[in-house]
Amino acid sequence: MTNLRLIDTGGTIGMVPSEQGLVPGEGVVETYLRAILPEGVTLDVVTFDPLIDSANIMPSDWNRLADLVEAHDGPVLITHGTDTLGYTAAALSQVIAPERSVVLCAAMQPLGQKADAEDSLRVAMGHLVTGAAGVTVAVNGAILAGAGVTKTDSHAPQAFISVPQAAARVGDQGKRFREDVDIGVLTLAPGLSAKALAAQLGCFDAVVLRIYGAGTFPERADLVQAVADATARGMPIRVVSQCLTGGLAPGLYAAGAQFWQSGCTSGGTETVELALVRLSLDLAH
Structure with a gap:
């Protein structure tokens, strides 16, 4: 039965x-x-x-x-x-x-x-x-x-x-999600100012950041600094591609080399949904 x-x-x-x-x-x-x-x-x-x-x-x-x-x-x-x-x-x-x-x-x-x-x-x-x-x-x-x-x-x-994903991370089974944190999803767009990016990053406890293609990011020191400042104060930033499939390949393009030194974590092939969930579990540690 x-x-x-x-x-x-x-x-x-x-x-x-x-x-x-x-x-x-x-x-x-x-x-x-x-x-x-x-x-x-x-x-x-x-x-x-x-x-x-x-x-x-x-x-x-x-x-x-x-x-x-x-x-x-x-x-x-x-x-x-x-x-x-x-x-x-x-x-x-x-x-x-x-x-x-x-x-x-x-x-x-x-x-x-x-x-x-x-x-x-x-x-x-x-x-x-x-x-x-x-x-x-x-x-x-x-x-x-x-x-x-x-x-x-x-x-x-x-x-x-x-979208095919890697197996669930060891240690997450049995855990529960924080209910008292703000996790944002931010999307990079042409012309985004460092002031606007920094203001958005300042509103959250953690952020999923959607960047271009295989991992490119504008070659602008002020934008990179806004991200680096956030990670330096302890904000987890998990990066995913704006493309539904294919995922990220950090270092593949020069446009993004500086960004990938800013302290963010690559989500690889993760969807926005899975990246947000994993950030929430990270904060539950």
């Missing part, structure tokens, strides 16, 4: 119409799952109260989800909205033991629309009952590796990709 835990957080997959637009519907996902449970599978249900749009997900919710996963012996299905799905998938992929079987399931259209929700839940169920290990994501009827999931389209059914 397999005891499957459903954790229903909310999201489009279980939404219903209202006068204000789509809102999370209580019991919608549970009712559907009970109708398709395979023989030999029981369902244990935990529902967020209130159900939430994923725009409202916080690190405290990642901690709650991790606790709920670890408190259950069997596989776990988490229904989630699409907008911050990549962040939650990245978070759980780092702190949940790799032998656990966890699927986050989301959809671009609600159940009952004969779109992607039904297929995604069926695929998620099938994946979980096999006992497949790891934190994965079920979207548009496909299973993606959780650590590198990112949303690339705001409307299309095929709205997600998963």
Whole structure:
């Protein structure tokens, strides 16, 4: 007998119409799952109260989800909205033991629309009952590796990709996320002034900095100094590429040589979501 835990957080997959637009519907996902449970599978249900749009997900919710996963012996299905799905998938992929079987399931259209929700839940169920290990994501009827999931389209059914990532870092399993820190995501753009960059860096406890291509950075001493000043006062800055795939290759171009001496850490192929999650875990030390 397999005891499957459903954790229903909310999201489009279980939404219903209202006068204000789509809102999370209580019991919608549970009712559907009970109708398709395979023989030999029981369902244990935990529902967020209130159900939430994923725009409202916080690190405290990642901690709650991790606790709920670890408190259950069997596989776990988490229904989630699409907008911050990549962040939650990245978070759980780092702190949940790799032998656990966890699927986050989301959809671009609600159940009952004969779109992607039904297929995604069926695929998620099938994946979980096999006992497949790891934190994965079920979207548009496909299973993606959780650590590198990112949303690339705001409307299309095929709205997600998963960028291949290295294995979770040793020592992060079982940890929890700081809920009292500000981590920013800053994007380099042509013409950005050192004054503006320094002001932004001064607002956060840690920063994910998105730079160009394989790791280039403007050959401007004032910009480099703004970054160096931040790292010198102890601010962790994790650098990722503005490109979705390919990652960083520090030192490949001269335009960036000075920047890479400023004390930042390369995120390599990390998505923004995974880089932010790892910064949060670093601050939890």
